[in-house]
Amino acid sequence: MSIYEKSVNEYLEVAASKSPTPGGGSVSAVVATNAAAMVCMVANLTLGKKGYDEVQGLAQEVVDACTRIIAELKALTAKDMAAFDIFMQAWRLPADSDAEKTAKDAAMEKAAQNASQVPLDICKQCLEIVKLAAKLAPVGNKGAISDVGVGAYVGRAALKACMLSVDINLPSIKTESFKNMLVAERARLFTEAEEFELRALADVKKRL
Numbered sequence: 001m002s003i004y005e006k007s008v009n010e011y012l013e014v015a016a017s018k019s020p021t022p023g024g025g026s027v028s029a030v031v032a033t034n035a036a037a038m039v040c041m042v043a044n045l046t047l048g049k050k051g052y053d054e055v056q057g058l059a060q061e062v063v064d065a066c067t068r069i070i071a072e073l074k075a076l077t078a079k080d081m082a083a084f085d086i087f088m089q090a091w092r093l094p095a096d097s098d099a100e101k102t103a104k105d106a107a108m109e110k111a112a113q114n115a116s117q118v119p120l121d122i123c124k125q126c127l128e129i130v131k132l133a134a135k136l137a138p139v140g141n142k143g144a145i146s147d148v149g150v151g152a153y154v155g156r157a158a159l160k161a162c163m164l165s166v167d168i169n170l171p172s173i174k175t176e177s178f179k180n181m182l183v184a185e186r187a188r189l190f191t192e193a194e195e196f197e198l199r200a201l202a203d204v205k206k207r208l
Contacts, residue, residue, distance in 0.1 A: 003030070003081075004074055025080040025119040028162035029073045032122065035158060036073070036129045039151035040066035045141040055139040062136050069125050069132075076125065080118045080165070087111040105174075112172040116182055119165035123185075126159035127193050134196040137203035145207045152200035156193045163189070 003011050003022055011030075015022055022030070043062035046052050052059070090107035094100045133152035140148055166182055173179045 002074070002078060004077070021081040021084050022077070023080075023084060023165070025083075025122060025162050025165035026077045028119070028126075028158045028165070029077040029080060029122045031161070032126045032129060032155060032158035033070050033073045035126070035151045035154035036066045036069045036132075037151075038147045038154070039129060039133050039136060040070075042140045042144045042148050042151075043136055045144050046136075046139070049141055052139070052141065058135070058139060062132050062140075065128070065132055069128055073122065073125050076118060076122045080122065083111070083115040083118045087115050108172065109174055112169050113175070113178055116166045116169040116173065116178075119162045120182060120185060122162045123159045123166070123189050126155050126162065127189050127196070129155035130159070130193050130196045130200065134200040134203070137200045137207075142207050145204050149201055149204040152197045152204070156197045159189060159193050 003014070003026070006014070011022075015027060040063055043059045043066065046059040047056060047063065087108075090104065090111040093104040093107055095104045130152050133148050133155060137145065137148045137152070163186055166186065170179060170182065173182075
């Protein structure tokens with residue numbers, strides 16, 4: 001069963017248990033869906049609202065984009081949980097002979113890369129949420145504009161939290177080109193998320 005099919009209380013019970021999944025990456029993805037939902041809500045409250053005739057197209061774009069992001073984050077949550085299982089399967093492989101050691105090393109490298117790529121993809125979706133918040137903040141329904149700020153704050157926080165699931169795997173990755181890509185993407189995502197969060201919050205605060 002997808003964790004999104006559980007009640008909130010059921011989800012929290014599993015997350016707080018000894019079960020290693022959902023872990024940090026998956027939990028960050030769930031948090032990010034809430035950020036997207038807040039931005040989407042304000043966009044929906046802008047649609048058909050008197051006085052916002054000129055931004056109907058933009059509001060619809062934001063609704064559509066947030067809906068896609070939520071669906072993608074749900075899929076990535078499942079992938080993140082599966083990535084942990086794949087990593088543990090590789091870790092449990094025998095390494096008694098040279099052939100087994102070689103096979104295990106290859107499996108561990110592949111699993112570590114996958115366990116890093118999935119949370120990185122979650123982080124990219126988080127950045128898109130913050131960008132959408134910045135896009136909507138100047139023009140969205142003023143009566144709910146604070147919730148665009150919530151989306152920006154929570155989206156960036158989810159990104160920073162999820163990146164820890166990338167960071168923890170870096171020491172296990174032996175392929176330098178892949179590791180360098182992760183480090184570069186980390187820097188880019190952090191920089192852009194801060195930029196768009198500040199932009200979104202500046203407009204939100206002007207309109208409170």
